Amino acid sequence: MSVESLERQARNYLSNNVPQIQEHGGHFEIEDADTESGEVTVAIGGACSGCGIAPMTMKAIKHRLPTEVDDISKVTVRRAGGPRAAVMPSMIDEMEEMEEYEDYDPAF
Template sequence: MSAEGLERRTRNYLSDNVPQIQDHGGHFQIEDVDEATGEVTVSIGGACSGCGIAPMTMRAIEQRLPDEVDEVTSVKVRRASGPRAAVMPNKTDEMEDMEEYSDYSPPF
């Protein structure tokens, strides 16, 4: 499969299975796709940058995408940078390492 095809399948999975990102004023962008290794990098931004469950959404994407898109072997999800990074101040950095959220499983 080509990187373009892998990117399209990744985008389709996120659009179809994680609609909360866009429904709540956030956005995602496929930053990089390595066809040879199956590694995918996704960034989320907009309202996601200040959302309390963003760390759990990021973790869920990292865990579920490889199970759903066969060619994906690993996923890195990060917050967007630049002009599309946030519509509110980022308040969730410290939450990413909190044990309370390590087992959270969003309903998507």
Template sequence: MSAESLERQTRSYLSNNVPQIQEHGGFFEIQDVDDESGEVTVAIGGACSGCGIAPMTMNAIKHRLPDDLDDVSKVNVTRAGGPRAAVMPTKTEEMEEMEEYKDYSPPF
């Protein structure tokens, strides 16, 4: 599978299965695709940057994308940088480590 095809599949999956990102003023971007290993790096930003459930959304993408797309073996999810990125509250970073959110499954 080509990198372009893998990127298209990933973009389509996120648009169709995680519409909340865009519906709530956020965005995602595919930052890197390794077609040989199947590793994909996705960044979320915009309104996601200040959202309290962003860590859970990131975790869900990280785990569900490889389960649902055969050609994806691993997903790295990060926060987008650049002019469209908002500053993440420090509490959000703390939430990523909280035990309560390790098994949280957002409704998508």
């Protein structure tokens, strides 16, 4: 399998199963893909920058992408850099530790 194929599989899954990102003005990009290890790095940004559930969207992508795409074994999700970067970096770790989000299961 080629890197392009792995990236395409990840992009297709996200476009088809997490349309909220783009529908709400956000964006995602596949920053890195390793065919040997099956590891993929996804960056989200745009309107995700100010979205209160962006950390939970990131968590859902991290957990669901490897279970839904056979050739992907591990996913790292980060905030995109530059002028479209997310503005809530300190909230991600804090929100992942909150009990309210322990069983968070978004509709995508």
